[in-house]
Amino acid sequence: MPQNRYHHGSLRVALIDATRRLLLDRDPESLSLRQAAREVGVSANAPYRHFEDKDALLAAVAAEGFRALTERFRGTSSDNGGKRRLEAIGEAYCEFATKEPGLVRVMFGPRLRAVARHPGLDEAEREAFAELVQAAEESGAATTPEEGIRTAVGLWSVIHGFATLRADGAFGFLDPWMLPAPADLVRYFRRGST
Amino acid sequence: MPQNRYHHGSLRVALIDATRRLLLDRDPESLSLRQAAREVGVSANAPYRHFEDKDALLAAVAAEGFRALTERFRGTSSDNGGKRRLEAIGEAYCEFATKEPGLVRVMFGPRLRAVARHPGLDEAEREAFAELVQAAEESGAATTPEEGIRTAVGLWSVIHGFATLRADGAFGFLDPWMLPAPADLVRYFRRGST
DNA sequence: ACCTGAACACCGTTCAAGT
DNA sequence: ACCTGAACACCGTTCAAGT
Numbered sequence: 001m002p003q004n005r006y007h008h009g010s011l012r013v014a015l016i017d018a019t020r021r022l023l024l025d026r027d028p029e030s031l032s033l034r035q036a037a038r039e040v041g042v043s044a045n046a047p048y049r050h051f052e053d054k055d056a057l058l059a060a061v062a063a064e065g066f067r068a069l070t071e072r073f074r075g076t077s078s079d080n081g082g083k084r085r086l087e088a089i090g091e092a093y094c095e096f097a098t099k100e101p102g103l104v105r106v107m108f109g110p111r112l113r114a115v116a117r118h119p120g121l122d123e124a125e126r127e128a129f130a131e132l133v134q135a136a137e138e139s140g141a142a143t144t145p146e147e148g149i150r151t152a153v154g155l156w157s158v159i160h161g162f163a164t165l166r167a168d169g170a171f172g173f174l175d176p177w178m179l180p181a182p183a184d185l186v187r188y189f190r191r192g193s194t
Numbered sequence: 195m196p197q198n199r200y201h202h203g204s205l206r207v208a209l210i211d212a213t214r215r216l217l218l219d220r221d222p223e224s225l226s227l228r229q230a231a232r233e234v235g236v237s238a239n240a241p242y243r244h245f246e247d248k249d250a251l252l253a254a255v256a257a258e259g260f261r262a263l264t265e266r267f268r269g270t271s272s273d274n275g276g277k278r279r280l281e282a283i284g285e286a287y288c289e290f291a292t293k294e295p296g297l298v299r300v301m302f303g304p305r306l307r308a309v310a311r312h313p314g315l316d317e318a319e320r321e322a323f324a325e326l327v328q329a330a331e332e333s334g335a336a337t338t339p340e341e342g343i344r345t346a347v348g349l350w351s352v353i354h355g356f357a358t359l360r361a362d363g364a365f366g367f368l369d370p371w372m373l374p375a376p377a378d379l380v381r382y383f384r385r386g387s388t
Numbered sequence: 389a390c391c392t393g394a395a396c397a398c399c400g401t402t403c404a405a406g407t
Numbered sequence: 408a409c410c411t412g413a414a415c416a417c418c419g420t421t422c423a424a425g426t
Contacts, residue, residue: 007390007426027305029223032418043392045420050390054419101304110295111221113363126367150374153356153365154382158348161355169307171347173320180344188348189383201407201409226399237411239401244409248400 012050012060014040019061023102028109031102033057052117058106059118065107066124069096073131086139087183089132090159094182097163104164132156158185206244206254208234213255217296222303225296227251246311252300253312259301260318263290267325280333281377283326284353288376291357298358326350352379 008014018039022031033054034044051057072095076088097104106112107125116122132152142148162185165171171179180188202208212233216225227248228238245251266289270282291298300306301319310316326346336342356379359365365373374382 011390029305033420034418044418045393045422046391048420105304108359108362108364110299110362111223113366122367125364129367146372149368149372150378151382153368153372153374154352154379157355157359157379158352158383159355160359161351161353162347164358165302165351165354168302168304170302170319172307173316173323174343174347178340178343178347180347184344185348185351188345189352205409227401228399238399239403239412240410242401 008040008042008046011040011042011046015047015050015057016060016064019057020064020100020103023061023106024100026102028058028102028105055111055115056117058109059112059115059121061103062107062109062112063118063121063124065100065103066121066128069093069107070124070128070131072096073128073135085135086141086155087186089135090155090182090186093159094163094166097160097167101164101167104167108160108164129156154189155186158189202234202236202240205234205236205240209241209244209251210254210258213251214258214294214297217255217300218294220296222252222296222299249305249309250311252303253306253309253315255297256301256303256306257312257315257318259294259297260315260322263287263301264318264322264325266290267322267329279329280335280349281380283329284349284376284380287353288357288360291354291361295358295361298361302354302358323350348383349380352383 015036018036019031022036022039033047036057037044037047047057051060072092073089076085076092112118112121129152132155133148136142136151136155137145137148142151159182162180162182166179209230212230213225216230216233227241230251231238231241241251245254266286267283270279270286306312307315323346326349327342330336330345330349331339331342336345353376356374356376360373
């Protein structure tokens with residue numbers, strides 16, 4: 001019933017979905033607000049009723065991306081007890097970055113957080129990070145809260161670095177079988193026992 | 195003498211330099227070919243005499259970036275013997291990414307290597323990577339060539355991930371003093387002795 | 389309250405010229 | 408061989424309207 005051809009009804013979420021879908025087969029920098037508007041069948045300036053500007057839309061899309069990533073992290077918790085969860089999280093991250101590299105690029109874009117246009121963005125990111133901290137503590141790789149955070153920063157860095165470098169083809173000059181697996185990287189990184 | 199106001203004489207390198215300079219204070223996505231042309235005082239389409247398109251210019255800039263990074267890596271070799279060199283390389287990488295985040299973003303942009311417009315790009319990247327492999331072997335962190343490459347991939351991932359995440363403000367919700375130092379990350383990562 | 393149409397300044401790229 | 412001017416299709420954004 002919200003489709004009376006003039007009042008879209010749920011344009012805000014439709015634009016976010018359309019943008020994420022567009023990111024599946026185009027680079028973030030070739031993504032346009034007008035394109036997203038066309039995709040949902042609305043005029044070029046209709047988005048401005050729901051987003052301050054293009055960056056605000058991208059920030060909302062980024063927040064959605066962090067929530068999806070958190071979901072993936074949580075999806076590993078039931079299947080893997082204890083230390084293996086960290087490896088599963090590493091694999092989940094790499095899979096996510098491989099499947100939606102454009103979205104990941106938007107999630108970690110620079111201007112977004114500089115302007116901080118979207119209220120939920122920081123919280124969504126914090127929540128994903130918290131999963132890593134928790135997994136690091138449960139794995140025994142970190143014993144104090146401070147060490148948990150530092151370890152999580154390190155783990156996030158290896159996995160994020162590897163996943164994005166590989167997705168962007170930075171290791172193109174190496175034979176694929178030479179590359180370590182995400183789980184290897186997690187193991188390499190972890191100091192402490194086993 | 196190449197400046198007769200009509201024939202620039204060294205427009206190609208002037209455009210590369212201007213682009214890198216522009217990247218110091220603007221995001222890569224807000225960078226335009228026209229702007230670079232204006233910067234060197236030439237018409238909007240003059241660049242097309244020297245570069246196939248905008249991506250070709252960015253690829254040349256990226257190659258320049260990898261050469262600059264390699265220089266920084268090499269600058270650490272004389273000052274630090276043995277294992278400490280790996281830590282110095284990690285610090286050099288982070289410093290580089292902090293000083294020129296826009297350039298780093300261009301260096302690891304996705305379309306660039308997809309099209310592979312610039313012949314020197316892959317070679318420049320390989321050379322930077324080779325420094326890491328060599329340092330990993332010298333440090334004793336890797337004993338076989340295969341292990342050297344895998345270790346270098348891991349080190350590149352941690353350092354690149356950390357440096358870009360920090361430069362883009364991804365750790366903004368953490369107190370800065372909680373963050374590990376680049377050298378810490380290199381030490382955490384290294385398996386093997388010491 | 390939500391959307392459209394027309395407009396502005398910008399961009400990448402091309403093409404017919406100019407020197 | 409190298410550069411300019413004018414043009415085209417596109418973009419982000421704004422503003423006066425329409426429903």
